[in-house]
Amino acid sequence: MDVLHTRNFCIIAHVDHGKTTLSDRLLEYTNTVAQRVLTAQHLDAMDLEKERGITIKSHPVTMLYTAKDMQVYRLNLMDTPGHVDFSYEVSRSLAACEGALLLIDAAQGVEAQTVANAHLAFGQNLKVIPVINKIDLPSANLELCAKQLEDILTISAEEAILASGKSGIGIQDILEAVVQRVPPPRWADYPQTRALVFDSLYDSYRGVIAYIRVFSGVIKAGDMMMLMSNGQKSEVKEVGVFMPKMTKISLLEPGAVGYIVTNVKDTADIKTGDTITIASKPAQDPLPGYKEVRPMVFCGLYPLESNDYEKLKAALGRLRLNDAAFLYSSESSIALGFGFRCGFLGLLHMEIIQERIRREHDVEIISTYPSVVYHVKPHGKPEIDVDNPVNLPDPGTIEYISEPTIKASIHIPNDSMGDILALVMEKRGSVEHTDTLDANRVMLSCVLPLNEILVDFNDRLKSITHGYGSMDYELGAYSVSDLVKMDIMINGDPVDAFSSIVHREKAEGKGRVLCEKLAEIIPPQMFKVAIQAAIGGKVIARDNVKEMRKDVTAKCYGGDISRKRKLLDKQKEGKKKMKMIGKVNIPPDTFIQILKN
Amino acid sequence: MSEIISAPQDTPYAEPLGVYVHVPFCASTCDFCAFYQTTPTADGVDRFLQGIANEAALVSWSRPVTTVFWGGGTPGLLAPDDIRRLGAILQPRLGGRPVEWTVEMAPASVTAARLAALKEIGVTRISMGAQSFQPALLDGLGRQHTREQIFRAYERIRTADFASVNLDLMFALPGQDEAAWLADLNEALALAPDHLSTYCLTFEEDTKLWVKLSKGQVKLDVEHEARLYETTWARLEAAGYAQYEVSNFARPGHACLHNLNTWRMHEWIGLGPSAASQHAGWRGANVSDLDQWLAQITRGERLSEDRVALTPALLVEDALIFGVRMNAGVDLAALRRRFPRAPWAAVANETALLTEAGLAGITDGCLRLTPRGRLLADSVGTRLMQAFSEEIST
Numbered sequence: 001m002d003v004l005h006t007r008n009f010c011i012i013a014h015v016d017h018g019k020t021t022l023s024d025r026l027l028e029y030t031n032t033v034a035q036r037v038l039t040a041q042h043l044d045a046m047d048l049e050k051e052r053g054i055t056i057k058s059h060p061v062t063m064l065y066t067a068k069d070m071q072v073y074r075l076n077l078m079d080t081p082g083h084v085d086f087s088y089e090v091s092r093s094l095a096a097c098e099g100a101l102l103l104i105d106a107a108q109g110v111e112a113q114t115v116a117n118a119h120l121a122f123g124q125n126l127k128v129i130p131v132i133n134k135i136d137l138p139s140a141n142l143e144l145c146a147k148q149l150e151d152i153l154t155i156s157a158e159e160a161i162l163a164s165g166k167s168g169i170g171i172q173d174i175l176e177a178v179v180q181r182v183p184p185p186r187w188a189d190y191p192q193t194r195a196l197v198f199d200s201l202y203d204s205y206r207g208v209i210a211y212i213r214v215f216s217g218v219i220k221a222g223d224m225m226m227l228m229s230n231g232q233k234s235e236v237k238e239v240g241v242f243m244p245k246m247t248k249i250s251l252l253e254p255g256a257v258g259y260i261v262t263n264v265k266d267t268a269d270i271k272t273g274d275t276i277t278i279a280s281k282p283a284q285d286p287l288p289g290y291k292e293v294r295p296m297v298f299c300g301l302y303p304l305e306s307n308d309y310e311k312l313k314a315a316l317g318r319l320r321l322n323d324a325a326f327l328y329s330s331e332s333s334i335a336l337g338f339g340f341r342c343g344f345l346g347l348l349h350m351e352i353i354q355e356r357i358r359r360e361h362d363v364e365i366i367s368t369y370p371s372v373v374y375h376v377k378p379h380g381k382p383e384i385d386v387d388n389p390v391n392l393p394d395p396g397t398i399e400y401i402s403e404p405t406i407k408a409s410i411h412i413p414n415d416s417m418g419d420i421l422a423l424v425m426e427k428r429g430s431v432e433h434t435d436t437l438d439a440n441r442v443m444l445s446c447v448l449p450l451n452e453i454l455v456d457f458n459d460r461l462k463s464i465t466h467g468y469g470s471m472d473y474e475l476g477a478y479s480v481s482d483l484v485k486m487d488i489m490i491n492g493d494p495v496d497a498f499s500s501i502v503h504r505e506k507a508e509g510k511g512r513v514l515c516e517k518l519a520e521i522i523p524p525q526m527f528k529v530a531i532q533a534a535i536g537g538k539v540i541a542r543d544n545v546k547e548m549r550k551d552v553t554a555k556c557y558g559g560d561i562s563r564k565r566k567l568l569d570k571q572k573e574g575k576k577k578m579k580m581i582g583k584v585n586i587p588p589d590t591f592i593q594i595l596k597n
Numbered sequence: 598m599s600e601i602i603s604a605p606q607d608t609p610y611a612e613p614l615g616v617y618v619h620v621p622f623c624a625s626t627c628d629f630c631a632f633y634q635t636t637p638t639a640d641g642v643d644r645f646l647q648g649i650a651n652e653a654a655l656v657s658w659s660r661p662v663t664t665v666f667w668g669g670g671t672p673g674l675l676a677p678d679d680i681r682r683l684g685a686i687l688q689p690r691l692g693g694r695p696v697e698w699t700v701e702m703a704p705a706s707v708t709a710a711r712l713a714a715l716k717e718i719g720v721t722r723i724s725m726g727a728q729s730f731q732p733a734l735l736d737g738l739g740r741q742h743t744r745e746q747i748f749r750a751y752e753r754i755r756t757a758d759f760a761s762v763n764l765d766l767m768f769a770l771p772g773q774d775e776a777a778w779l780a781d782l783n784e785a786l787a788l789a790p791d792h793l794s795t796y797c798l799t800f801e802e803d804t805k806l807w808v809k810l811s812k813g814q815v816k817l818d819v820e821h822e823a824r825l826y827e828t829t830w831a832r833l834e835a836a837g838y839a840q841y842e843v844s845n846f847a848r849p850g851h852a853c854l855h856n857l858n859t860w861r862m863h864e865w866i867g868l869g870p871s872a873a874s875q876h877a878g879w880r881g882a883n884v885s886d887l888d889q890w891l892a893q894i895t896r897g898e899r900l901s902e903d904r905v906a907l908t909p910a911l912l913v914e915d916a917l918i919f920g921v922r923m924n925a926g927v928d929l930a931a932l933r934r935r936f937p938r939a940p941w942a943a944v945a946n947e948t949a950l951l952t953e954a955g956l957a958g959i960t961d962g963c964l965r966l967t968p969r970g971r972l973l974a975d976s977v978g979t980r981l982m983q984a985f986s987e988e989i990s991t
Contacts, residue, residue, distance in 0.1 A: 526976050527954045550823035552974040554797040554844050556922060557668075558617055558859045559632075559873040561915065562882060562903040568918065571979045572986065 003188045005071060006255035007178050008213065010078040010093055012117035013103035014470070018133045022103065022165035022174075023061075023079060029171045030063035030075070033244060060198075060211060060257045061244040067179045075178055076213075076257035078198070085346030087120070087474060088293050089325075092198045092273045094120055095289055096213035096257065099127040099182030101174065102153075106132050106140035110148040110437065112411045112472040118153050129177050130160040136167050144438055152437065185215070185255030192283035193217025195252070195276040200267045202321035206237075208264040209246075212276060213257050215287060219276070220251035225262070226279040228286040232269060233279050237261040268324040293325050295343025296404065296475065297350055297454065298387040300331060300368035300497070301357070302339030304592065308363050309338050315361035316340060319353060326353055331388075334581065335497040335591040336366065341388060347454060366592045368497050370454045375402045375478050389499040392485045395536045401483040401501075404450040408473035411443050412465050419464045420444065427452035428481075428503060441468075447476055451501075486540075488514050489532045490522075491582025497591055507533070511541035517594050519543035522586055529584050545584075613663040613858045615865030616687065616695075618649065619872035620672035621887060624705070628739035628809075629767070631801035633871035633885040634670040642679055644891060645869070650686045651894045652868050657877060661692030662866075664855035666699045673702030677714035684718025697721050697761075697854045704742040707750035712757035722853070723754050724763040724794070730784040731777065734770050739805060751788050761851050763792035768829065769822045770798050771806075771815040778825055779832065786836050791851040795829050796844050797822050823972055830968065843922045843971060860923055862916040873903075880905050913939045914985050917964075918978035921957070926965030943984040951977060 013019040027033040063075045080093040094100065100121040104114060121128050130153075132145045146157035161177055163170030187194070199211040212219075219225065223236045238261040240248040252258045264270050272293070275286035303312045316328045327343035344350040350370060357363050373387045377399040386392050386401075408429075412420050421444075424431060429448035437443050448457075453473075461469045486507045488498035498518075502510055511533025518531045522545045529545035556564055578585040622637035622645075623630075635641065665687065675683065699722040700715055707725065715723070727747045729735050735742065742750075754762055764785050768778045785793060800810045800817070809815045830840055838846035842860065845853065859865060859875075867874035870890035873882040881900030884890050893901060905911065913936035920927035929948075933941055948964055951957035956970030956977065970977060 526956065526973055526980075527950070548973055548976060550819050550826065550972045551976045552797075552826075552843055552922075552972055554799050556843070556860075556919060557856060558615075558865055558867065558875070559619075559871065559882060561859070561875070561919065562873060562880065562905075564919075565915065566903075568975065568979050568982055571975075572982050575979065575983065 003185050003253075003255045006074045006076070006185050007099065007182045008076045008078065008097045008185060008255065008257060009099040009101060009178050009182050010080050010097045011101045011103055012080060012090075012094075012114075012121060013133075014105070014108070014111035014113035014117075017103045017105040017108065017111070017114070018165045019079075019103055022101075022131070022133060022163065023077060025165050025168055025171050026075075026077060026175065027061060027063065027244065029168075029175065030065045032061060032063045059244070060242050062241045062257060065175050065179070068176060069179075073179050074255075075175070076255075078257065085344070085349040088291065088345075089199070089272055090117070091120060091124065091289065092196065094124040094126060095273075095287070096196050096198045097124075097126055098184070098186060099129060099178060101178075102128050102130050102155075103133050104130065104145050104149070106135045106142060106145055107137045109141065109144055109441075110152050112409050112443070112470040115152060115409060115443070116472040116474070118155075127182050128155060129174075129181055130155050130157075131163050131170070131174060132160050133163050133165055135162045136164045136169065148437065152435070152443075187215045187287075188254040190216035190283065192281050193219060193276075193278045194283045194287055195219060196287050197270055197272055197274045197276060199272060200270050200324070202267050203261075206261050208267050208270055209259050209261050210264075210270045210276070211257075211259050212252070214252045214254055216254050217278065218251045218253055219260060219278070224279040225260070225276050226282055227270065228275040228277055228283065229271065229290060232264075234263045237263065267321055271324060293345065295325065295327050295345060295373070295387075296450065297344045297346055297370050297372060299342060299344075299350065299370040300333060300336070300339055300388075301328075301342050301354070301365050302333070302336040302367075304364040304366055306337050311361070312340070312357065312363045312365060315357050315363050316342070318361070319356060323353075325349070333368075333497045335495050336368070343387065347458075366595050368595060369500055371501065372404050372449075372451045372454070374483065374501060377401070386501075389485050389501045390496055392501060395484065400480045402478040402480045403483060405447050405476040405479050406450050406453065406473040407476045408446045408448055408453075408471055409443055410446060410461065410469065410471045411437060411441060412461075412469040413440055414442055416465045416469065417442060420461065420469070423457075423460055423464065424448065427457060428506075448473075449479070449481065449503075450475070484535045486511055487534050488518065489530075489534060489582065490518070490584055490586070491529055492532075493582035495581055495591070497595070504535070507535055508540045512543075514594075515541050515543040518590075519545050521590050521593050522584070524548040525584060527584075529582070612660070613854075613863045614660055614876075615664045615666065615855050615858055615863070616662050616691070617855075617865055617867045617872055617874075618665070618667045618672070618683070618687070619670060619867065619869035619883075620667055620675060620683075621645070621670040621870050622674050623669065623671050624674060624703075625741050626739065626805075628737070628805040629798060629801065631804050632668075632670065635887055637674055641887065642675065645887065646679060646682050646686065648870075648887075648891045648894050649683065649868050652883075652899060653686060653690050655894065655897060655899055656690075656866055656868075658690045658692065658866075659877070662690070662695050664697045664699075664858060664865075665691070665695050666855045668701050671703045671706065672700050673706050673711060675711075677710045680711060680714040681718060684714075688718070694719060695721075699724055699763075699853065699855060701726065702750070702754075704746040704750040707753050709753055709757070712753060716757055716759070721759060722761040722763065723759050724765065724792075724853075725750060725754065726765040727751075727785065728765060728767045729770065729773075729781050731773075731781065734773055734777070734781075737771055738767070748788075751790075761791045763794060763853070764788065764790045765794045765796065767796050767798055768825045769818075771809075775825060775828055779828065782829065782832050786833075792845070792847040792853065793833060793838055794845050795833075797826065826972055827968070839924070841924050843974060857923070860919045862912050862919070874900055875907065878907055880907055880911075909936045910939065910985075912936070914982060917944070917981050921964060921966050921977055921981075922971070922974050924965065924971075926963040928963050929959070930962040940985055944981065947980055947984040951980075 011019050059079045061077050065073050065075050078093045078097055080090050102118055130149055149155045149157050161170050161173045194216050195212040195214040197210050197212055201209050203209055221238050225236050226233045239252050240246050241258040273290040277283040303309050325345050328340045331341040332338045373385050375383045376386045377383045378393055378397045379399050424446050427448055429446045432445045435443045482504045483501050484504050486500055486502050487494040515531045515533050524546040526548050531543045532539045533541040575585045578587055621634050623634040698720045700720050701724045703726055730744050800807045833846045840846050841852045864876045866876050870883055870887050871885035881904035882902040884901050957966050
């Protein structure tokens with residue numbers, strides 16, 4: 001099928017605005033999937049995705065549609081990940097398209113993610129087709145949606161298609177708009193073969209399968225392909241398209257969205273955003289926009305049961321095969337034993353990986369406090385990256401530390417403005433400007449340190465706004481900040497798992513909370529045990545473990561001696577299993593209990 | 598073993614030797630009791646006495662017996678003639694008159710006839726399990742006696758004129774507050790016994806109380822228990838009863854010698870089902886079943902349970918961990934002379950830590966726990982054991 005009869009598009013929306021349901025309707029309408037096999041949310045393959053209503057991995061699908069002009073068009077629908085953690089993946093999926101359906105929930109209106117995604121689409125020069133979805137809801141407010149489209153997104157409301165994925169309203173209108181409004185595939189006449197990698201997966205039988213969008217030239221089985229980022233070559237073993245199942249075909253033409261099976265063994269070797277060309281006739285310029293994705297959030301993952309170490313290692317290895325953005329390396333901690341330092345794109349990515357380890361690989365794990373990647377500048381030396389507080393150089397040698405910030409757009413009801421401003425202040429953020437969304441809602445554009453939103457920011461936003469608030473963010477610049485390493489010590493010995501890099505002004509409060517928790521959880525001790533929080537040897541908070549009051553056997557006669565010995569022996573053995581920190585025997589689950597909440 | 602037996606320089610006397618006889622019969626099972634006992638039958642008692650005779654014949658009686666202790670069960674439940682029979686079985690083995698001969702009795706079965714029989718065979722000390730004077734609490738423990746029976750029994754024992762009389766009391770009973778416990782203590786003091794044993798209620802596995810605890814029907818309150826310990830110690834000291842062990846108090850000259858010798862890791866011979874022994878190089882216990890015990894004795898076997906060889910290392914460790922329970926403490930210098938190869942550096946290290954924390958002190962070469970330390974004697978014991986094993990492993 002020629003380029004003129006091909007359209008590549010995606011659907012972008014805020015969470016829960018009906019993206020997946022609408023996708024399913026399109027597949028159904030074009031008979032790509034028979035209705036009886038169309039399970040709800042056909043495109044979201046992982047259980048976790050269905051459960052959370054989010055898309056983590058992209059799932060393209062090719063549909064054949066006979067338009068009103070009686071011509072058959074090949075419509076490639078790219079499903080995009082819906083979360084900021086995967087914004088680079090989103091941008092690559094968008095880069096593979098020429099148009100985007102921008103979905104707006106008729107009852108909810110424009111939300112934080114709607115705005116962020118629309119801007120991403122504009123950034124890729126995509127033709128944006130607004131679709132007001134769920135118009136059959138009793139609470140639908142079409143007027144407001146139209147006004148928001150014009151005011152916030154500067155899109156003419158006349159372009160909007162009214163639809164309902166649930167009831168199948170407006171489906172043909174949408175398909176017609178895709179054919180009429182989305183331009184045919186661009187850059188098709190570039191002289192050599194160029195294809196964009198927008199995702200990849202690892203198949204244990206076939207190796208790495210790359211998902212690609214061909215821009216120019218053709219790719220077929222037997223070709224020797226080359227990755228333009230590093231010149232690596234590999235034989236193409238098979239090419240095919242998504243119908244929606246992977247279907248082998250003879251060759252992929254310009255404008256095609258499909259897959260290639262390669263000889264490559266590691267997904268990390270075929271990176272999202274890379275350009276594939278043909279080794280014998282290579283392209284000179286790669287497709288624009290490729291970048292190396294680096295993890296932004298790190299934490300330690302440890303098995304709850306130390307004998308699960310190997311099992312955890314195997315689980316991480318398997319997850320890594322399908323997720324080149326996820327990094328891990330082994331580390332050990334005095335408090336938690338042997339485990340792994342893991343790097344993630346963001347918080348959601350971290351949560352998802354942890355959840356998959358638990359569910360799909362059945363390993364119970366505990367994670368340390370997440371950390372961002374700091375840029376640390378020692379005197380007279382170049383900047384280094386520090387993602388683990390343990391690796392922070394001696395404070396005396398540091399010229400400055402800078403931390404990553406985010407640009408957040410926060411949508412909230414007017415009446416929670418005061419509380420949200422206080423929250424942003426508390427999290428060391430600043431509000432750049434405020435926009436009115438409608439009579440009841442405002443949008444705050446803020447800059448916040450990434451570190452501050454890692455733990456409870458979103459939960460608090462939701463609770464302050466009774467669930468109505470939403471937030472989206474993109475990474476901003478690094479910014480120098482008064483950051484210090486805070487250690488938690490038991491009788492003067494630091495507990496490595498609790499060291500953290502915090503803003504100097506927040507150290508005392510955080511230190512006090514940790515000291516209190518530890519003092520409460522560590523069982524009563526015979527000796528006075530001090531729990532201290534310290535910055536470079538200076539104690540900023542302290543607490544004492546409760547002193548043991550009574551531990552004595554009442555009756556201990558001849559017959560009791562063997563019994564008593566056994567009991568004491570058992571206690572002695574139990575103590576061997578404990579962690580010895582600051583001459584205090586600490587039960588192995590103490591740290592786990594604290595990290596759990 | 599030869600080390601402790603052949604250490605005459607420690608004491609001017611020969612090494613003491615105790616005899617413990619476990620009389621396994623009880624009229625009913627108390628809710629707190631985990632000791633082996635069974636309902637008495639004429640045939641059972643008969644076979645028991647024959648078994649004791651047979652077991653005594655298996656033991657090598659190397660030297661005179663210093664102390665005798667009949668525990669149970671309820672030894673006082675034996676009929677006067679059976680008391681005489683048991684006495685007659687033992688007497689030829691004792692090598693003379695023991696310094697102290699204790700028999701445990703329950704208030705409900707103290708009769709003049711039994712007391713006369715005990716007196717006749719040479720018993721010097723009666724230990725009566727009063728536990729409490731308050732009917733509700735007695736009932737809660739599943740005890741079969743009444744408050745009046747305690748008074749009557751005590752009167753009879755005093756009339757029979759034994760050299761020493763002990764009362765056992767229990768505290769931290771479910772529903773017993775500090776005032777109620779003080780009331781019990783005062784009632785006991787009013788009787789002016791020579792010795793008092795006060796036991797904090799312990800939830801032993803396989804007891805009715807344990808079941809109640811695991812069902813949440815009763816609760817443990819460590820702070821409450823600790824306070825009652827302190828109340829007890831203060832009250833008894835004021836009344837002229839010196840504490841000589843965690844749960845034991847006596848007027849001058851009335852401390853229980855048999856128990857003191859046990860805690861000092863001297864030797865004793867245990868006879869009867871479930872009885873423990875520490876003698877002739879071995880520690881261990883007989884099987885806790887009358888029939889199995891009889892069968893083993895018939896085959897010439899003893900101490901089939903928890904059997905361990907007595908090494909100097911074990912004995913010095915136990916002398917320490919059980920010794921610190923006593924107010925006199927542990928004579929470190931004497932112990933060091935007995936066991937020069939023990940890890941004394943580690944022990945010194947540990948005692949220094951304990952001293953610094955106000956849990957122990959060393960006076961006249963004796964390691965003694967402070968009152969606060971005594972409340973933590975088990976933890977202290979565990980740490981001392983740890984000090985021993987760390988030293989050995991390095």
